[in-house]
Amino acid sequence: MIGRRGWETVVAALAALLLGLYAANAVLEVVAVAAFGFLASEMLVFERRFGSFGPDWFDVTRSPGPRRIPTDGDLATSVTVTLRHGPAFRAELWDTVPEAFDLREGATRLSTYAVPGEPVRLSYVLRPRVRGGYLVGPTNVVATDALGLCYRVAVLGESRALTVVPPTVAGRLGRIGVALFTRIQAGLSMRRRGFGTEFRALRPYQTSDDIRHIAWKRSTPTNLVVREFDQESRQEFLVVLDLSRGMDAGLWGRNALDVAVEAAALLANLIARSGEDRVGLLTYADGVYQYLPPGRGPGHFRRLFDNLALAAHRPGLSPLADLLEQATRRLDVRTHLFVFSSVDTAGAGLDRAYASLRAHGHRAYLFVPDRAGFYPPSPEEQATRAMTWAREEERGRLGRALATARSVGLTAFPYDRRGAGDRVLFAYTQIRAWGTVR
Numbered sequence: 001m002i003g004r005r006g007w008e009t010v011v012a013a014l015a016a017l018l019l020g021l022y023a024a025n026a027v028l029e030v031v032a033v034a035a036f037g038f039l040a041s042e043m044l045v046f047e048r049r050f051g052s053f054g055p056d057w058f059d060v061t062r063s064p065g066p067r068r069i070p071t072d073g074d075l076a077t078s079v080t081v082t083l084r085h086g087p088a089f090r091a092e093l094w095d096t097v098p099e100a101f102d103l104r105e106g107a108t109r110l111s112t113y114a115v116p117g118e119p120v121r122l123s124y125v126l127r128p129r130v131r132g133g134y135l136v137g138p139t140n141v142v143a144t145d146a147l148g149l150c151y152r153v154a155v156l157g158e159s160r161a162l163t164v165v166p167p168t169v170a171g172r173l174g175r176i177g178v179a180l181f182t183r184i185q186a187g188l189s190m191r192r193r194g195f196g197t198e199f200r201a202l203r204p205y206q207t208s209d210d211i212r213h214i215a216w217k218r219s220t221p222t223n224l225v226v227r228e229f230d231q232e233s234r235q236e237f238l239v240v241l242d243l244s245r246g247m248d249a250g251l252w253g254r255n256a257l258d259v260a261v262e263a264a265a266l267l268a269n270l271i272a273r274s275g276e277d278r279v280g281l282l283t284y285a286d287g288v289y290q291y292l293p294p295g296r297g298p299g300h301f302r303r304l305f306d307n308l309a310l311a312a313h314r315p316g317l318s319p320l321a322d323l324l325e326q327a328t329r330r331l332d333v334r335t336h337l338f339v340f341s342s343v344d345t346a347g348a349g350l351d352r353a354y355a356s357l358r359a360h361g362h363r364a365y366l367f368v369p370d371r372a373g374f375y376p377p378s379p380e381e382q383a384t385r386a387m388t389w390a391r392e393e394e395r396g397r398l399g400r401a402l403a404t405a406r407s408v409g410l411t412a413f414p415y416d417r418r419g420a421g422d423r424v425l426f427a428y429t430q431i432r433a434w435g436t437v438r
Contacts, residue, residue: 063078065077069162135160284326
């Protein structure tokens, strides 16, 4: 293929040729013909040498890596390309990476001179900005002639699917034991009423254990052991996500739904560390879009985090009354519902739907986005006036939504772009301690 520089030089040679004919200048005519002949011969030689240029000329090896990474994690990868046969050439090598990734180290593009048998390596570290499903790769090699007039492109290897899951916030809180909870665990009260009445076994002491559970008579100064107890009851949780456009408020990668997904991931992390509780997921937009029953285990949590990572806005509305009714139909045992919804459409019969939910033994906690708090202040005066008016309108809407929910007995929490994690942690620790949010 002829590149931009090639076309420019061809046009320049033709222009010189025409100018020489027009001016009847023999010297200019000879120079133009010589230049045109040189360019044509250079292009023909390149096309002859690289006419069969393609992926079969190369061996490509991509380093193994995880299929899932959190948004606060790094992806380190490398690609090694070796020219198996053919002439040496000037090469430009680059790896295809999603635009939602930031380059932390290394380079995804390299200009080099490819020689048969000598490997060329790309090595870099990426960090994702937004959760979701992405493709990393394939690798591209561009061969150019010495003057940069022509080029050939070879696409090597295949793309690798990568799922970016919500950040592992709970991992920063330290290890939460399976059956033993300290009164203060990572600054949070994790004690629950009725806990620890049936002895299970003795095990070595860990720094996260409550010293009151140490079996002093069975311990030595160098080897402390603690009593481990069985939990008396298991809590069921269900995360409910509103996928309607009302959850689209905010900047890219940090809108109301993104913050809700991050808080839901935090809840799932804490439940995964409890060892006994179970958690599920229900997404809704003009009806139930997806339902994952409460469960536990590595496979279940992988599916849960993958579904959270791929949660996206969908057309339609999410009437809160119908959402609660749909959840009630699918739950068999008493469950705590963490509902993240914009409550744009509360729907007639909210009191009846919530009463039915409570009659079946379930409890719901509503997390409503304060959409006025999802946009940073604007530096422009006119935009500031419009934004001030819009914020007042949104705060009025939020107040009405919270009042409607609380009027039927729903516990409601507002949240903004700073996150809903503190509200979720408060609700979860209250449930672990008292069985409900006080």
